[in-house]
Each structure stands twice: as C-alpha cells, then as structure tokens.
Amino acid sequence: MNTAALLFRSSRGGAPPLPLSAALAQGLAPDGGLYVPGSWPRLTAADFSGAAGLAEVGGRLLAPFAAGDALAPRLQQILNEAFNFPAPCVALDTDGRLAVLELFHGPTAAFKDFGARFLAGAFTRLRAPGARPLTILVATSGDTGGAVAAAFHGRPGINVVVLFPKGLVSRTQERQLTCWDGNVRSLAVRGTFDDCQRLVKEAFLDTQLRAGTELSSANSINLGRLLPQSVYYAASSLAILREHGEPASFIIPSGNLGNALACLWARQVGLPIADVVLAHNANRSVPDYLQSGEWQPRASIATLASAMDVGNPSNLERLRALYPQLAGLRAAVSAVTVSDAQIRERIRQGYAQYGQIWCPHTATAAEAWQRLPQALRAARRWVLVATAHAGKFPEIVEPLIGRAVPVPPSLAALFARPTHSVEVDASLASLRAVLEEQS
Numbered sequence: 001m002n003t004a005a006l007l008f009r010s011s012r013g014g015a016p017p018l019p020l021s022a023a024l025a026q027g028l029a030p031d032g033g034l035y036v037p038g039s040w041p042r043l044t045a046a047d048f049s050g051a052a053g054l055a056e057v058g059g060r061l062l063a064p065f066a067a068g069d070a071l072a073p074r075l076q077q078i079l080n081e082a083f084n085f086p087a088p089c090v091a092l093d094t095d096g097r098l099a100v101l102e103l104f105h106g107p108t109a110a111f112k113d114f115g116a117r118f119l120a121g122a123f124t125r126l127r128a129p130g131a132r133p134l135t136i137l138v139a140t141s142g143d144t145g146g147a148v149a150a151a152f153h154g155r156p157g158i159n160v161v162v163l164f165p166k167g168l169v170s171r172t173q174e175r176q177l178t179c180w181d182g183n184v185r186s187l188a189v190r191g192t193f194d195d196c197q198r199l200v201k202e203a204f205l206d207t208q209l210r211a212g213t214e215l216s217s218a219n220s221i222n223l224g225r226l227l228p229q230s231v232y233y234a235a236s237s238l239a240i241l242r243e244h245g246e247p248a249s250f251i252i253p254s255g256n257l258g259n260a261l262a263c264l265w266a267r268q269v270g271l272p273i274a275d276v277v278l279a280h281n282a283n284r285s286v287p288d289y290l291q292s293g294e295w296q297p298r299a300s301i302a303t304l305a306s307a308m309d310v311g312n313p314s315n316l317e318r319l320r321a322l323y324p325q326l327a328g329l330r331a332a333v334s335a336v337t338v339s340d341a342q343i344r345e346r347i348r349q350g351y352a353q354y355g356q357i358w359c360p361h362t363a364t365a366a367e368a369w370q371r372l373p374q375a376l377r378a379a380r381r382w383v384l385v386a387t388a389h390a391g392k393f394p395e396i397v398e399p400l401i402g403r404a405v406p407v408p409p410s411l412a413a414l415f416a417r418p419t420h421s422v423e424v425d426a427s428l429a430s431l432r433a434v435l436e437e438q439s
C-alpha cells in the first residue's frame, strides 16, 4: 500500500491538486470542477481480511485516500461515529442471486445519512478552535437536505442553509427539510432542483460573498459525501465474495450520480464488483448520453422518484473523468430510464412477489433488474440498492400496496417537530441577502 499523500485533482484540470481535508473544505474546485482522486490506491479482498462491520471496512478502504492528511489519524473515529447503523444486504430469491442493499437505516432513512454524517464528523474535527463560523450550503432534491441538516444540527461553529425547490419535494420530505432550528435554515426556492444547484455553484464562485462568509458545500459535489459512500459497496461486495465466491453487481437508483460514482470508485480501487447499472427515472439525460454519445443536459422534470429529478447531474464530470472515452464509459456502466407508470407497477409487484415495500427510487432499480436479459440475470449476483425507506413516501406507496407503511422511529421523531422555512427567488441576489443576514 502506498503511504505517500494522495492528492485530489479537479475534473477540469485547472486547479491545484489537494489532499483530502483541503478538498473537503473547498467543496467545489476553484476552476468550477469537482475533486477526483489524482491516483488510485489498489486494494484486494485480502486487504480487508478480519475487518468486521462497515466502520472497520471503511477504515481500510479510506486510509489510502487520507494518507498523509490531517484527517488520517481521526478517520477511524469519524467512521465509528458516522456509521453507527447497519446496511444489511437482504436476499430476495430462494437461490439468493437477487438481494436488496438497505441503505435506509440511518436517522433520516435514506442513504445520504452515510455521507452527511461522515462530512459532519470531518468538518467538526477539522475546524480550528475559535475559527470564523462556517456556512454549509446544500441544494437538495429531497433527501440530501434532511440528511445534512440532521448530521450538522447542533454542531458548534457550523451553520447550514438548505435550498429546496418549493413544491417539488414530497410533503414528508418537506417536513424533514424544515423541522430544524438553531444552526439550520431552510429556503424554499421558487424554481427547480437544478436552480437550487446552480445557486449554490454561483455562490461559491462569487468572490464578494466568499470574502464575507466562509462557505462550504455538503452536496454530493463534496468529496466528503461521496467517498464514504464507497464503504457500503466495499462491505457488501466483500460479504458476497466471502459467502458465494462471486463478485456483486449493483443496480443503483441515480439522479446526481453521487451514489453511482461511489460504487464505481470502489470497483476502481479493486473491490469485487462486476456490472453497474444506473437506474434513472424519466429524467433520461444519462441513458440517452450512453446511447447517443452526445451529452445533452436538460431541464429536470418532476417524477414519483423526486430525489432523482436531475436533468444535469453535476457528477457527470466525475463519470467522464473516470472514463474519458465513450467506449470505456459504455463498457463500464449501463443505464436505463423508468417511467412513473413502471415505478408504480414495480412497487405493486415488489409487495406481491417478495413482500417488499419499496420507495419509488428503489423501485426504479427493481424495474431495471426486471428488464435485464434472463441470461444476464442468471449470470450475476444482483444487488438492488434501496436508497430510501418507503415510509418517507406514504402518499405514493400506500395506495399501491393497499396498506399503511410503518414509519421508522427516527423519522417519526423528526415528523413531530415544528416546521419553518423562508421562501426565496431563484436568484443569487436573494441567496446573498439570506447569507449576509445570517453571518
């Protein structure tokens, strides 16, 4: 294993490479690009022998990325604290060739708890005593904001501003975005998720704003969100390899592609991962790109799987940085698009066939599996990535399965809190006014 410092470079190549903690603090690279590993550590299954549990697997996986960095001595502690809930991989078929990786056992019942909690732990430990307060900007299509708010709520010296598209997240999601107080504020932006994301990017590139307020991001553009998500791919693929002697293939409900990149990075490092399928909703920029070879970002459209309503995924830059040639990209991943009608049908079938209650996002992955050629289904060990608990989407799921969805206790506690948010226009001037008022 290489113990020299590993540096992260900008996907646009116009900014100096940085070690992990500096890249986390920057969020977006100064040239507008996203940080990606400048070189790849190589690990084999043997490097994980004896590692039990997510936090321990995470320590072995992330140590080479943190080598030589200020975070290195604190990495295991951050992981122990952040990854304190399980990510079980539940077999569905009688022959066990299909499984569901449940990433929804954290405080806000979606996979984003993993990255948000890791980032909160890292930021807290990286802050110098007596430093200026840090403001974390986060654009959310539904689950990010809730996870980040929960992870940072009550942390001293850190403020959080959550931007979500007004009226375009589910009622229950909106409750999770707006049930905070103290150091967390929620902005209902009159626009789409893409507008929210654009505003965050503009804020970071605004030198005047940055002079007055210390900004950082907690979106999946932040390396500190993305990198720790590799851990559950490592842990589940290693468990499948140990048990069955085969690599795992993942079908990932995708929007901004942060979760998918985490899987591809785990495979790049050497984890036993075979095929990776990106399941998109009707926002089909990525499936169309793989098919046509032409990148055409689009405005996002509203679907049942609203956390995936992204027309211009920012992590596409990381995908292209990893596979610069179209042929290489096509060999590395495939992508499908799933309509709302198909999502509904898959939620019904999942309950009827397997007794599973899937959220609309998870149902896109189940639909993608259903569409695989029979021979390919039989040739791999497929893992559907369950990105959220169905209890976050009762309005959609309950009528389809004809019963109430149990709400996990952590969510029930959030739902009991009073809500508040401020409505703003989708303009940098409006965001600036809010930020300047806060600092």
Ligand SMILES: *Cc1c(COP(=O)(O)O)cnc(C)c1O
Residues within 6 Å of the ligand: 110, 111, 112, 142, 143, 144, 220, 253, 254, 255, 256, 257, 258, 259, 260, 307, 308, 361, 362, 387, 388
């Ligand atoms: C955010 C989210 C997704 C999409 O993940 P990306 O990393 O943006 O591709 C899918 N499902 C749920 C439930 C989410 O919250």
